[in-house]
Amino acid sequence: MTDPTFHDLITVKRYAAHLADLEPKDRDTRLGTLAEFAEFVGRTPDEMVAEIFNEETRKYRKRGFYSDRVKEFSAALDGPRNRQLFRGNVIRAFFIANGRRIPPEQPDWI
Secondary structure, X not given: OOOHHHHHOHHHXXXXXXXXXXXXXXXXXXXXXXXXXXXXXXXXXXXXXXXXXXXXXXXXXXXXXXXXXXXXXXXXXXXXXXXXXXXXXXXXHHHHHOOXXXXXXXXXXX
């Protein structure tokens, strides 16, 4: 499972608060997916939120980086497409819960 300090990070706490209405198993699955993604990109959740948006200039930076990493992370799952999309949406929801946005992946049929 995840490192105990992982749950103490402010960005993880914010995200977990948005998951309060879920069953514990679903909440743990989503937090576990977030922990896997953080390891995948080699950053803590706090670092990810801090570096995606520049507070001084009020502009996004590294949004393309995270969008690409979410796509790679999702595609790395050996399983049906809907499970891959779910993984990507979990990461996007984390960023949204922390006031940042990563655009959703464009569907194949468009």
